[in-house]
Amino acid sequence: MxxxxxxxxxxxxxxxxxxxxxxxxxxxxxxxxxxxxxxxxxxxxxxxxxxxxxxxxxxxxxxxxxxxxxxxxxxxxxxxxxxxxxxxxxxxxxxxxxxxxxxxxxxxxxxxxxxxxxxxxxxxxxxxxxxxxxxxxxxxxxxxxxxxxxxxxxxxxxxxxxxxxxxxxxxxxxxxxxxxxxxxxxxxxxxxxxxxxxIRTLRSHISNQVYLYNFKNFNFEYVRFVSVLDGRTSKICAAVDGSIWKLNDSAKRVPPLHPNCRSILVPVSKDGRLIGNRSFVMDERKVRDIPKDERTQLMGQIDANISFKEFFNLTDNFFQKEWLGPKRYKLYKE
Known part of the structure; x- marks a missing residue:
């Protein structure tokens, strides 16, 4: 690295x-x-x-x-x-x-x-x-x-x-x-x-398996699960985001975890820290579908080590309700 x-x-x-x-x-x-x-x-x-x-x-x-x-x-x-x-x-x-x-x-x-x-x-x-x-x-x-x-x-x-x-x-x-x-x-x-x-899911499977194969050959020891910080991320990927495993741990979660999964595994040192920032989109729409005059308030950068759960806690009530749904949102607030 x-x-x-x-x-x-x-x-x-x-x-x-x-x-x-x-x-x-x-x-x-x-x-x-x-x-x-x-x-x-x-x-x-x-x-x-x-x-x-x-x-x-x-x-x-x-x-x-x-x-x-x-x-x-x-x-x-x-x-x-x-x-x-x-x-x-x-x-x-x-x-x-x-x-x-x-x-x-x-x-x-x-x-x-x-x-x-x-x-x-x-x-x-x-x-x-x-x-x-x-x-x-x-x-x-x-x-x-x-x-x-x-x-x-x-x-x-x-x-x-x-x-x-x-x-x-x-x-x-x-x-x-x-x-x-x-x-x-x-x-x-x-x-x-x-x-x-x-096809998108299978190609993601191929890429992630190639990564693991080469991470092992390059003697990396740890990997970190990284999901996408936006409103389209699945509940399962959001829950796993930020998890760190030993490369040889059979219990590690390897993307794709579901159809059209966008998550990846990144090799890290033992502490699992990432350098730099990661992008976020506080909306369920694709970026191209968000009007340009709205993007400034909905998009930005955040520390790369912030997990989806931590990111979610920083978002506004509208995003939280849209992502969770009314019933889960009510339980979350209670």
């Missing part, structure tokens, strides 16, 4: 997280572009096939039965689509995940003036895949949720549409949404949200 002279370690890590967020956006967009292309093609074929169904076949499809050739063709189109996204999405993610593992290892090494010899990104990523996220899910299981959830939404929409007398066009529109509402009213918007939530 002596190699870092211009900025505190905390500042460097915080700025790096902002870069990683932008990099995650590129990965999310790449995956959604593939998913959307495959899905639109499948829905076009599906719409044409559903137009050919008679009433008996519509009734059978509503019950999840594929008894005629027309129905079997529908089943095949859906099955081929599912197999494609269930196979290719993980392949696309794996490519970017290996690149991320290599980048993060080299970044950490450079940050601490170290050199990593014979770095094998694929091997490192494979080892990370064997480490469960908080809650127990593995990387492959998390990725599988995207295609499995999307399949269920589409199958349910078709069955419900057939059962309630909707036309093929109405069923497809229910799945895709409408242009007027920027397609946010369609069932596929939930899959878009799934992709962003899962």
């Amino acid at each position: 002596k190699n870092i002279t211009e900025k505190s370690l905390f500042d460097v890590f915080t700025q790096h997280q902002a870069y990683l967020y932008r990099a995650s956006s590129r990965s999310v967009n790449e995956l959604y572009k593939f998913f959307n292309s495959e899905t639109m093609d499948m829905l076009d074929r599906l719409s044409n096939l559903m137009k050919e169904l008679n009433e008996t076949e519509r009734f059978a499809l509503a019950g999840g039965e594929y008894t005629t050739q027309h129905l079997k063709n529908i089943q095949l189109v859906i099955s081929n689509w599912f197999n494609s996204i269930n196979t290719v999405l993980p392949e696309i993610f794996t490519h970017s995940a290996i690149a991320l593992a290599i980048y993060e290892s080299n970044y950490i090494a450079k940050l601490f003036g170290k050199v990593i010899k014979d770095l094998k990104g694929e091997r490192l990523y494979q080892s990370i895949k064997r480490v469960p996220l908080a809650g127990g899910a593995l990387v492959d299981e998390s990725l599988a949720q995207i295609s499995e959830n999307a399949l269920q939404r589409i199958e349910y929409a078709i069955r419900d549409g057939m059962n309630t007398g909707m036309t093929p066009q109405q069923i497809i529109k229910r799945i895709t949404g409408t242009k007027r509402l920027k397609y946010e009213d369609g069932l596929l918007n939930s899959t878009k949200i799934d992709i962003e939530r899962i």
